[in-house]
Amino acid sequence: MKWQLISTSFILLSLPATLAKPAVNRGNFRVKPRWHKSDATTAPSKRSAPDSQTYGTLKADDDPFNTYIITMKDNEKRPWMEIFDEMGFNATEKKDNIYSAHANSKSGYQNHIRSFETDFGEKIEAFGYNMRAFTMNLRESEADGLSGLEEIGIIEKDSIARPAVIEEDEYEVHNMTVGKFEKRQQQGQTIYTQRTAPWSLQRISSKNRVVTRGRRATDMSYYYTYDSMAGYGVDIYVMDTGTNVEHTDFAGRAKREFNAFQGDDGRDARGHGTHTAGTVGSIHYGVAKNANVLAMKVINNAGVGPSSAIVQAFDHAIRRHNQRRRDPNFRGSVISMSLSGKGTAESLKNIMRTATQAGIHVSIAAGNTKEDACGVWPGRYSREIPIITVGASDINDKRAGFSNFGPCVNIHAPGVAIMSTYNKGPTSTTSMQGTSMACPAVSGIIADEMLRNPRLRFNPFGMKRHLIAMSAGVAIVGANDGRGLANNGFYGTA
Structure with a gap:
């Protein structure tokens, strides 16, 4: 039926x-x-x-x-x-x-x-x-x-959504690497270079392919260049399995904002949501290192989330966004969704349209089933409303073998061997792979661009075109659509 x-x-x-x-x-x-x-x-x-x-x-x-x-x-x-x-x-x-x-x-x-x-x-x-x-x-x-x-x-x-991650039997858990950051001035900006970054951050801040020189992809020995104000005043709603808000790498900027499940304490029992939130805005693993990270638990501890829960979370985010617009220090809202489901979810499409009309930017994982992304939601709706569907690339600038593809994919970002925060303690980290890991990198870039381009703060359609134009300098091998690689505005060689 x-x-x-x-x-x-x-x-x-x-x-x-x-x-x-x-x-x-x-x-x-x-x-x-x-x-x-x-x-x-x-x-x-x-x-x-x-x-x-x-x-x-x-x-x-x-x-x-x-x-x-x-x-x-x-x-x-x-x-x-x-x-x-x-x-x-x-x-x-x-x-x-x-x-x-x-x-x-x-x-x-x-x-x-x-x-x-x-x-x-x-x-x-x-x-x-x-x-x-x-x-x-x-x-x-x-x-x-x-x-x-x-x-x-x-x-x-x-309908049911699941995290867009490649499941493994066990993730190897590490403790956080304390990083080195170097500051310099550039045309009125304060620019930082992080010398202990994951490869994914180096890749989105350079036009050149990452050269490992004997390093592993999971080593924290790559360079990341970013603006010191990256994400300041921006609310990023991470719709996922919850977030380990006690993790020290969030420095108090992560908060539990919404939980769709009665009787649940809102904690992240799976680690996926903490990992994606870390790529969004943690100090050592994040793109937008000053953003407010708001955990929206829409996937339960069994790893499934009904579309109705996601609709409720969107409704909450829209209401809060409209309230926040009265704050002079508010710079805008981003919704980051590293999940996907089969078939259609028309109610979700409608509330996503309402969100974009309210000026909220939405970044979506394309999915990991090696098929046309137009066959899964919510990414399938990127041709109808100004949301951004993100495919995954590897360290060699190739489309990840698991990544969905097709005309509903708008852009690619690193999604293989991505280090980020985890749920096994206040300093825990791990590596994951999936379009789940690519999506939050784009979410963080959106938050960055709100500071550099105020005219785009409440313009999802304009922001989408802007990010695609910024990605045009690098073409992902094996990607026929959305071939550009996401970039945060820094193109120099690390």
Whole structure:
């Protein structure tokens, strides 16, 4: 069953008052014709003949349960109880404040997540400040019936995303390398060169290919050139598995901002989110060394994240971004997402569009399945909205063998043997590979460019064109699309 945007041309049939709402019995599924009669419930095979009151009795195997995300149309402003009542769900709101830990206590986001329970025991989670949506377990036929309601904009299965990293049996954990930084003045700027950097940072600050001279790719003996103000005043939302905010290399700039999972303490149990956050903005491993790193836990401890969790996180980021614009020291917002999922996620596409319209920049991992990136979300939407989909390259400037490709890829960045922060303690580090590692490098460059090019701070479309133009000096071997290698504006030889 394929879910798409609901056509606005659908016309509800005029029905008798006695059939105004569906009657639901989970043991023997019955739907009165308040909802439209669909192909899913009228197919002759495996279904009993309809009677005057129902469209048929469906067996569980024929009519499976799934979690759905239902997004309302923009003009639907009625109270949730009124909406649920019209849909035929006799729901009661649960006011035990179970979502008080969803977000930073100062954000107030929990005020926009409300929990309901129907009289047949199904839970409904309604949310949204910049949009309105809810999630619920439904049979396929029920979801198909709901799609006919004129107040619903999108109804789709709650898709699953996973970190865009090449999983290994065990990551070798190291302690942090304390670095050497040299300062110099250049045309009114204070420029630093870090002499104990990972190869990935050297590569994005030079036009020349990295020459190892006997060094390993994981050695911290490469050079990185950057502006001393890199990322200052910029908020980077890292949507991932959480972040080890106690890691000393964040120097207090990392904070837990959002957690999509009830009963979870928001900590990073997998290490992936801490690694990507380190590439974004840690002192020794990061691109934008002054940025505010805001952890948004949208992937659970099992390594999966529902698209509804990501939509909620976007909604929170948009609200906070709009509040932050009143701060004279605020320089802008970036959302960094090193994750991908199969199929489509139309609700996520809509909220990403809202985010870019609000002036938030979005950087996306292309995925690691060696296929067309246009077949996975969220990167597939880079041709429709001004988000940046990032492929991975190796130390020889070749497209990484695992990296997705195709016209939805906009740019490449280092993604093989990348050293960064980890979750095994306050000084732990490790090496990972994947488009997950390439994406945060671009996120950090965006934050850098907000300081150098203020006109682009709230212009995602202009920033995307700018970054692609900056990448044109180096072509990644084996990449047919998005061939340019990300650069932070420094082109000299280290």
